[in-house]
Amino acid sequence: AYDIGLHGVVYQVNKWDSKQFDWTKKLADADYVGPTCQYCHMRGGHHNVQRFGTVYTSMGMSMADRGPPIWKEKRDRWASVCDDCHSPRFARENLQALDEAVKDAGLKYRETFQVAADLVKDGV
Numbered sequence: 762a763y764d765i766g767l768h769g770v771v772y773q774v775n776k777w778d779s780k781q782f783d784w785t786k787k788l789a790d791a792d793y794v795g796p797t798c799q800y801c802h803m804r805g806g807h808h809n810v811q812r813f814g815t816v817y818t819s820m821g822m823s824m825a826d827r828g829p830p831i832w833k834e835k836r837d838r839w840a841s842v843c844d845d846c847h848s849p850r851f852a853r854e855n856l857q858a859l860d861e862a863v864k865d866a867g868l869k870y871r872e873t874f875q876v877a878a879d880l881v882k883d884g885v
Contacts, residue, residue: 763798771795801842 763769772795775781781794793800836856843852 768795772797796846804842 764773772782775794782797783793840849840852840856843855
């Protein structure tokens with residue numbers, strides 16, 4: 762998702778330009794043209810990339826209801842990363858769009874497996 766999103770495209774176009782991405786600087790001191798994976802997922806030097814992740818792997822992504830209160834802290838932490846450069850409204854709207862995309866993807870995932878199961882039953 763990162764590679765085809767706006768941030769990933771900006772990175773791919775500029776990654777070899779030392780003015781845009783100076784890899785000699787610590788992440789906290791860098792003024793990059795766009796965020797790298799590490800900026801968002803390893804914020805503050807944390808090496809647990811799930812800390813700022815949006816995929817709730819412990820729940821099983823395709824079946825996850827991404828709105829229960831147990832995930833409020835994780836969602837707030839995720840949105841706070843976006844607030845570094847964007848408005849809080851922007852982060853919340855994009856989180857909602859991501860929630861909808863995950864629900865849609867989960868439906869398509871299950872539909873695909875049902876088609877495959879039906880084909881196996883039919884001897885294909």
